[in-house]
Amino acid sequence: MATFSTQVATAVPNKASARTQLAATASVLGLRQVNGVLPNNRIGIAAGRGLIAGIMAAFGPTLPGTFVSRVNSGGVRGEWVRAAGVRHGDKAIYYIHGSGYVVCSARTHRGLASRLSKATGLPVFVVDYRLAPEHPFPAAAEDAAAGYRWLLAHGYRAENLVIGGDSAGCHLTLDLLLQNRAAGEPQPAGAFMFSPLLDPTLTLAERRDRILPDPMAPAWVGRRMIEHYTANVPADSPRLRLQIPAGAVLPPLFVQASAGEMLADDAQTLRAMAAAAGTPCELQLWPGRIHVFQALPLLVPEAAAALRHAAAFVTSVLARANSPIQEQVG
Numbered sequence: 001m002a003t004f005s006t007q008v009a010t011a012v013p014n015k016a017s018a019r020t021q022l023a024a025t026a027s028v029l030g031l032r033q034v035n036g037v038l039p040n041n042r043i044g045i046a047a048g049r050g051l052i053a054g055i056m057a058a059f060g061p062t063l064p065g066t067f068v069s070r071v072n073s074g075g076v077r078g079e080w081v082r083a084a085g086v087r088h089g090d091k092a093i094y095y096i097h098g099s100g101y102v103v104c105s106a107r108t109h110r111g112l113a114s115r116l117s118k119a120t121g122l123p124v125f126v127v128d129y130r131l132a133p134e135h136p137f138p139a140a141a142e143d144a145a146a147g148y149r150w151l152l153a154h155g156y157r158a159e160n161l162v163i164g165g166d167s168a169g170c171h172l173t174l175d176l177l178l179q180n181r182a183a184g185e186p187q188p189a190g191a192f193m194f195s196p197l198l199d200p201t202l203t204l205a206e207r208r209d210r211i212l213p214d215p216m217a218p219a220w221v222g223r224r225m226i227e228h229y230t231a232n233v234p235a236d237s238p239r240l241r242l243q244i245p246a247g248a249v250l251p252p253l254f255v256q257a258s259a260g261e262m263l264a265d266d267a268q269t270l271r272a273m274a275a276a277a278g279t280p281c282e283l284q285l286w287p288g289r290i291h292v293f294q295a296l297p298l299l300v301p302e303a304a305a306a307l308r309h310a311a312a313f314v315t316s317v318l319a320r321a322n323s324p325i326q327e328q329v330g
């Protein structure tokens with residue numbers, strides 16, 4: 001039976017890390033700062049969406065030979081992404097993208113999905129949830145849940161699915177797991193998270209920024225995006241500031257973040273919360289990386305190694321969930 005660490009594991013960067021960080025800063029910092037000073041209205045949001053899409057396409061392109069199939073079924077939108085040679089089977093990854101509930105889409109994350117598919121040998125379904133400000137809370141959460149139910153309704157068993165997400169997509173992932181638990185719905189085999197947003201009020205991120213500012217993705221930029229989604233939600237809403245109740249064991253979690261990014265404290269708080277509740281959770285903090293570096297392999301070569309760790313987690317939890325011993329226990 002597979003075992004799952006609840007300890008913090010810090011990955012050691014290779015010798016090229018200093019040059020990588022310099023390249024990342026020079027190439028991405030300017031664009032992200034431009035995104036931060038764009039007017040906070042529909043025109044500025046549209047421009048920001050274009051800028052982020054350009055970064056993702058330039059530094060995280062889709063792998064050659066990838067097969068993409070669009071889905072628009074029963075209110076669920078998204079796309080299946082399969083790396084060359086990967087076929088549909090009884091197992092899959094369900095991916096919920098991030099970027100503040102306002103920017104990005106299944107298309108912008110196609111490159112990351114293609115690498116996940118290649119690393120795991122599994123098809124990846126990326127949900128295209130509705131974005132704010134056009135669709136405020138709880139639209140994204142409803143669409144994330146609908147995508148999961150759609151997979152179950154189309155023949156996938158919960159224990160054959162692993163959920164993945166980045167940034168705000170991790171908040172949506174944890175919300176989905178908690179809603180599944182409350183409703184008695186079947187849970188996936190596990191969930192992996194890149195640079196997880198745990199607290200959309202950004203209280204943790206702003207506190208960290210005061211001590212160690214994150215020039216790549218500062219808290220103030222994140223806050224003004226997220227508020228388009230959460231503006232009408234009370235700050236103490238349990239659907240906003242998620243908590244794992246004591247004793248509420250969720251599927252195993254695997255978390256990666258940059259050690260210096262604004263959401264590093266969110267990642268560590270998530271791990272501590274999971275451990276207190278009895279949920280297996282492994283956290284990797286990668287020194288000198290950037291927010292969701294896994295999506296930008298042409299800037300951050302360590303992205304490939306990070307995805308291999310995530311792929312190993314996916315393989316492990318699927319094997320555990322489908323083991324004869326686990327089935328007898330269930």
